[in-house]
Amino acid sequence: MDYSKIEQLARAARGQGQQVVLVLGLGFVGTAVAGNLARAEQNGRRLFFVIGLDRDDAAGREKAGALDVGRSPTYANDPSLERVIREACLDSKNLVGGVDPRLIGLADVVVSCINLDVQREAGQTEKLVVPTEGYAAAMRMVGQHMRPGTLVTVESTLPMGTCDRVLYPALCEGQAKQGVDVAAKPPKLAYCYERVMPGPDYLDSVNNFWRAYAGVDSASADAARDFLALYVNTAQFPLWRHKSTRAAEMAKLLENSYRATNIAFIEEWSKLAEGAGVDLFDVIKSVRVRKGTHDNMMLPGLGVGGYCLTKDALLAAYGAEKLLGIPAEMPFSRRAxxxxxxxxxxxxxxxxxxxxxxxxxxxxxxxxxxxxxxxxxxxxxxxxxxxxxxxxxxxxxxxxxxxxxxxxxxxxxxxxxxxxxxxxxxxxxxxxxxxxxxxxxxxxxxxxxxxxxxxxxxxxxxxxxxxxxxxxxxxxxxxxxxxxxxxxxxxxxxxxxxxxxxxx
Ligand SMILES: NC(=O)c1ccc[n+]([C@@H]2O[C@H](COP(=O)([O-])OP(=O)(O)OC[C@H]3O[C@@H](n4cnc5c(N)ncnc54)[C@H](O)[C@@H]3O)[C@@H](O)[C@H]2O)c1
The missing domain is CATH 3.40.50.720 (NAD(P)-binding Rossmann-like Domain)
Structure with missing residues (x-):
């Protein structure tokens, strides 16, 4: 949808008491977040007018355009996804897509769900390219277009130190380019990592699940807490406030590295069982009866896939060395x-x-x-x-x-x-x-x-x-x-x- 049409809709929505939220990046995370925000309501009224913003290239235009016709930009076999998106785009009309960065200026809150890839040759984990500068450019763009006082939350998985050392300065730079005095009116930046799980519980895994947050300062953290509390089921899943954005970045990396390492650990036992004529699946079942300590032991398998578990264990060492300047051998994570x-x-x-x-x-x-x-x-x-x-x-x-x-x-x-x-x-x-x-x-x-x-x-x-x-x-x-x-x-x-x- 084009800028002027969205501007009209956003103005009308704000007039009716809805907050305007811009979700940056309509990929697997952004779609689930946008869908959740669009379905959030209080006393029967939708809380948010949601704008999904993706890149102005063929793939980005296709994702944003999907929302114009009430389709989800990504697929998940969650039966509620297509229904929620269709209903929000076509009936309640509080979810739209676009590719024009000026849309950022309409938002009260920006939620960044863009990707940060790890590029490396297979077989080694020492030479990594993590384009944090690309993420910084996106934050500079947000800073250049957003209104002062807008809350920016980042949900992407990041190396430790990215929020405070890379993204916050970029956001300030963007604001300064607009002529905003960032010393007098500092931007609000919070880190709220995502645990979304593509699959049948895709939408619910965003808001009916434990969420954590941190801010670059307490005003940012408070604002993120208040925002999350509007659409996350905090009665059942209380929010976790981390002491710093670095701690929150580390929490997400630890979570995924732990899982990747557990999967890798079983591989040597698989080989042993194959050689010894033993059924390791049956052995693991027998060990899993020890509830609380061993019941989540991984089973053997072909390998690990997906965007996160194949890269996140490397982001911790990368952030430590490149952004914080501290040594980080991390042999378990790299080996995993x-x-x-x-x-x-x-x-x-x-x-x-x-x-x-x-x-x-x-x-x-x-x-x-x-x-x-x-x-x-x-x-x-x-x-x-x-x-x-x-x-x-x-x-x-x-x-x-x-x-x-x-x-x-x-x-x-x-x-x-x-x-x-x-x-x-x-x-x-x-x-x-x-x-x-x-x-x-x-x-x-x-x-x-x-x-x-x-x-x-x-x-x-x-x-x-x-x-x-x-x-x-x-x-x-x-x-x-x-x-x-x-x-x-x-x-x-x-x-x-x-x-x-x-x-x-
Ligand atoms: N996929 C998951 O299950 C999952 C779960 C938790 C966390 N994460 C993390 O969330 C982040 C996003 O993951 P994803 O799977 O949604 O990635 P994705 O590649 O599916 O989506 C990213 C989207 O962002 C868009 N984008 C990139 N740069 C942009 C820019 N400058 N402006 C506008 N749009 C831009 C891309 O076009 C794409 O549509 C990653 O850091 C990932 O590690 C992913």
Missing amino acids: ILTNERMPLRAVEWIERHFGGRLAGLKAAIVGVTYRPGVNDTRSTPSEIVARALRERGCEVAAYDPLVTHWDELPQVAVTQDPAAAVRGAKIVVICLPDPLYRPFLADLLKKELGPGAIVVDPWNMVVDACASDFAARGIALAVYGRGDYPKAAPSAAPSTAAHAAKA
Whole structure:
């Protein structure tokens, strides 16, 4: 929607007592935040008029334009998402999209949900490029357009020191360019990291969940607290006030690094179990009975995916060294990232051994493209690591995923929504995603479509119990992360046992 139309709507909304909130960045976080703000109400009246602002490029215009027609800019299999967005855009008309930075000047609150990527070569964690200057440029733009006194909250995941050392100075610079005396009227900047979880509880994971905040000063922190309290269910999930923006930045990084490290930890036990003929899934279940200390132990799997867990553990060391000037070796966090990144390649090593290194021309099927069941986000999926490695070795790769029509990061791989079409004629199948929706049909499909000499890698323990005996009898090899206990195909039937002998 264009600027003048939004300006009129915002003025009318403010006249009716609504606060005007601008959400910067309409990605996975921004969409959920905008939807939540738009549905927030008190005594039956909508609290906010929400403007979603994205970049003025093709992708940004498409996201903002989606709101004009009542569609969500991103997909989540949360049934409430499309309903909330449609209703807010088309009925209550308190959610609009645009790409004109002047829209920032209409806002009482700006919520920044833009991305901050970590760029690095695979296999190392020392040389990192984190474009904090790009984030600073966005804050300068906000400062240049916003009215003095506007609260700016940042929800993106940031290296420690970004708010106080990078973003606040940029915001002040932008305000000064407008001629604002920032000493007399300092901008309000708060950090309120996001825990949104794409999937069926996407919208609720923003406001029906624990939220934390901090400000560059107490006025900023108070303003953020009051703003969050308007739309977060604080009766059930009280807010956590951090002592500084650095502490809040650290909390988010620690949370995700902890999870990434726990996942990496299980990898060495997976290898041990495979060699020892043990079912690690069963062992972990037996350990998980110790409630409170061991009940969230991770299970083996293909790897870690998604935008956050593959990068956040590196942002702490980066922030410490580059922004705060303090040494930060962080060996566990760095090792976790490298272990998790290597994990999917074990599948490829098994496949290579199975075929004696001769993969050229073989059809390989990737079952599940995204990093998490129920999402269509293809960023940093373990499937991509497997598919790339198989293509490099000459395989013809096909993929199945019911939620993906085009694989942006790997457009050379055709994605079908028909699992039989992906698997038919394949000599290699890698089950990349433990989507419960696959369970009812996958084992039978593989038994029907695959023939002797094929190999199935089942890193998540999806089909092994249903298929192992049948596969062993028919000379189809099976390789499962963390399991060494299932029947193997006989050596005479196929070269597949080589894979198992080698990994043991
Ligand atoms: N995806 C998640 O589940 C999740 C969860 C918690 C935190 N986070 C963090 O939140 C941040 C955003 O993540 P995301 O997954 O939504 O990213 P995303 O890439 O899906 O969305 C970012 C959006 O911001 C827009 N953008 C970038 N620069 C802009 C600018 N200068 N002006 C206007 N728009 C701009 C992009 O075009 C894009 O639409 C990241 O720091 C991420 O680590 C993500």
